[in-house]
Amino acid sequence: MKNLRLLGTLIAVVTLFAFANKPMNGDRLNGVWQTGNGKAKVKIEKIGTKYYGKIVWLKEPIDPATGKAKVDKNNPDAKLRTVPLKGYRVLKDFTYKNNDEWGDGTIYDPENGSTYKCVIKMKDANTLDIRGYIGVQALGRTDTWKRMKTN
């Protein structure tokens, strides 16, 4: 009987620990990341229960065609075409799934104004595989992002 009680307590502790640990795992996504081509840095942060990523740095911040800061000129929504790219939220609505994977989100590509479904996998503490896809993951492209030192 004593043993059963001990086992029950152990299970409860482990379960609690697992639940308590889950958001911590998810928060490992937070930070500043450099995109695969090195042209941008994206800051990922948790807002509410979801993860979002915004552009915080551009290698070429000035549009050579206008001589002004780059804006989201390819956005299909005409109202957003004057919004500066710096500060633009390109990753949206990600939730932590488990096994170092975040899903249910989207990624926006300012180069062509398209928004794709997206899944993020953490390969190691400093590397993310960001896969944007259409419909099914097989129809997609993976970009590898690298973590930046922030302190």
Place this chain on the structure above:
Amino acid sequence: MKNSAIAILTLFIFGSLSAQIDTLPPTQDTAAEEDFSMYENLQLADQTQDAWASTKIFDLSPQKLISVGYDWQAPYTISSGLVNPLTLPPNKYKTDYETRGNHGLRLVFNIPVISKNRLTWTVAGNYWQNSYMKIDEVGQGIGLLYENAFRNSLYRGLRTTGLASTLFVPLNATRFILAQVQADVNGDYALNDFNKHLGATKVSGAFIYGKRPHDRLQWGLGVSRTYRVGELNYIPVLFYNYTFRNRKGGIEMLFPARAAIRRTFNSRNILLFGYELEGQSYSLKQRDIQVHFPETGENNVELRRGEARIRFTYEKSISGFIWLSVQAGYRINTAFNVDNTKVFRGFTGNQPYFLQNSIGNAPYAQISINLVSP
């Protein structure tokens, strides 16, 4: 007890707030502007990581993941001359006939099996039909048995079913290797006798070593084994994609197979003008061919078809990732000869054909609906 109630209430309120955040707008939601200068001089957390050359440059016409298209050519004349009837006296026979054009479906898929910074591996497949509409004899001719046999194959329709595998391997941030191998089954087959043509599968490929100095240029040099002019050849190739500094246009080229100048109206509307060499070597196995052509073994007779297509192509996103492509131009014949499979001419060979045909040039058009790649 009171504290617990407050805690529960607080949790409830925050929980409700969290639940209300379905998504956020793309722009900043805070009144205070963030100081972006703090991100200027950040270093990589892991300095051992390398950068790799990307597969793309800015503004290239979109890669098609799935494409369903239809190709049509206007009427033209075929002038057919018997050149090498090995079992007959070496006289030349000639017959003219006219086809009311040809047309057919073009289905293509391109699946990125691996698509990462370090390696991209794409598997592609294609199925092309080329059906010849009613063919009328328009002149007197002798040796019709041969030409009739050939015409029966054209009536049956020519088909191409192919599989390709393409590897893009970046060597560092600016250099890459592009390798492709493709196997095509071309012939006068239908679904029920496709297997008979497998023995005549044509393997082509290319190997290119290239550079990508910046986001608007990638180029490379390589060699190719190709059937684009109708028969097998080995040629050097130049791979060159360039986007002008003002991003209003560029050049897309895999010379000599194709080249085009691009006008980019915006990221969802582009116009291309250029040419493409198109060609296949079709195995002909219809019964008449087997009976009437000399030296007709199982795999001995092929149609070497090659053409140059000078065209305008307009591509437009009609809904998100669905793009419409409309192409119109002029098809110039470069080869349409019936040949012995075993003959290899390269650049200098002058062996005679079984049937040497010259066909008229014709306007053509192509339309396709495409699902394009991210």
